[in-house]
Amino acid sequence: MTDAAVAPPYMHRHGEFDPDPSIARVREQAGIARVGTPFGYEAWLVTRHADVRRVLSDPRFGIELPAECSRRLADEDMTDEEVFRERAGDLLSQDPPEHTRLRKMLGPAFTVHQVRRLGPWIGQIVENHLDRMERTGPPVDLVQAFALPVPSLVICELLGVPYGDRTSFRRLASSPLDLSLPPSERTTAFRQVRAYMAGLAHCARIAPGEGLLGTLAREHGHELTTDELAAIGHLMLLAGYETTANMLALGTLALLRHPDQLRIMRDRPDAVEAGVEELLRWLSIITTATTRIATEPVEIAGRRIEAGELVLACLPAANRDPALVPDPDVLDLTRGTRGHVAFGHGIHHCLGAPLARAEMRIAFPALLRRFPTLRLADPRTEVRRRPPGFFHAVTCLPVEW
Incomplete structure (x- = not known):
């Protein structure tokens, strides 16, 4: 097992929102740099918007890493068979044609049309939590009262997670991504989540419900193994919960720090869609896209990347280019720039992006209109943030109105 390492500068933030200044220097000068990672391997860090999009869309940069890299990320004692089982069904570790096969099955559940049908239901979830905040009265921690439970409830309903399991499951789901924890604890949490999902997948095979796992078991059960169903559920939880929860909390903080922009989100329904896109671009809560590996020599930003070398696409740097x-x-x-890479780019563009956008377009205006005097409980204090890692996130956000 590798030892936990200090997160490198590209995972840090300057103040509450801005990328570490060293990232801008890389982008302005060479555009690419050789960097270390918390997992002990080195990689090329790509920072310019055009180069990031190229890395994420060029098939010469694969996403299926050697087994040795997977062992460094998790457990060095894993066998090749265990690595294979943990990758099965995980779109973020599969290249075509396997990726194409899996995405084709999942795509219909996340079309814009399908997500639009969920709008009233998402709206009701949001209103229920706002009602609860109003009954509780200020001050409240917006992270625990709103930002975490809303997307958690949405994705758990979609997956078919039993209601009684949701609180403990939410905690387990975030632990594998917490770089402040020792690798052994992250690995244990990952396996606990995967084991739980395997149980849900098994139940879905026996008695398919209306959730995503039940639908996949009913319509594609003969094409998917239980390991694949479990990995799909795990990925959907990560993509549909963790990222949206962080966006709701950080996005609200950003608006509270910029009252003129808050008024636009609150008072101009015509600007909500553009406003959500700008928040996605400006915050860039995901530090880097999933690691790629060059399958043949490729030149990026004037540097030759050899076959077998690893590449990280720095999303905050690209979105601030x-x-x-x-x-x-x-x-x-x-401005609502749609060319940002907050959801990635290319064939691995986030499958749940339409759902995340729908949740934010509903949640931000509803929160700000219900509490038009919403403010930080102590505006002079910098909000506590998670240690630098895969996600930029706050641990709590005390507010009043």
């Missing part, structure tokens, strides 16, 4: 938008460090909800 002046080549994408003018004044990229300014939060401007009226």
Whole structure:
């Protein structure tokens, strides 16, 4: 088992929102740098918007890493068979044609049309939590009262997670991604989540319900193994819960720190869609896209990347690239840039992006209109953040109104 390491600079933030200044220097100078990772291997860090999009869409950069890398990420004692089983069904570790096969099965559940049908139901979940906040009265921790439970309830309902399991499951789901924990604890948490999902997958095979796992078992059960069903459920939980929860908390903090932009989100329904896109670009809560590996020599930003070398696409650097938008460090909800890479790019573009967008477009205006005087309980204090890692996140957000 590898030892926990200090997160490298590209995982850090300057203040509450901005990427570490060293990332901007890399982007402005060479555009690419050789960096270490918390897992003991080195990789190329790509920072410019055009280069990031190229890495994420060029088939010469594969996503299926050697088994040795997987062992470094998790447990060095894993056998090749165990690595294979943990990868089965995981779209973020599969290249075509396996990725194409899995995504084709999942795609219909996350179309814009399908997600639009969920709008009233998501709206009701949001209103129920706002009602609870109003009954409790200020101050409240917005993370625990709103940002975490809303997407958690949405994705658990979609997956078919039993109601009584949701609180403990939410805690387990985030532990494998917490770089402040020792690797052994992260590995244990990962396996606990996967074992839980395997149990759900087994139940879905026996008695398919209306959730995503039940639908997949009913319609594609002969094509999917239980390991694949479990991995799909695990990925959907991660993609549909962790990222959206962090966006709701950090997005609200960003708006509270920029009252002029808050008023746009609250008072202009026509600007909500653009506003959500700008928050996604400006916050870039995911530090890097999933690690790629060069399958043949490729030149990026004037540097030759050899076959077998690993590449990280730095999403915050790409989304703050002046080549994408003018004044990229300014939060401007009226521009709504759609070329950002907050959800990735290419064939691995986040499958749940339509669902995440729908939740944010409903949740932000509803929160701000219900509590038009929403404010930080102590605006002078910097909000506590998670240790640097895969996600930029706050641990609590005390607010009042």
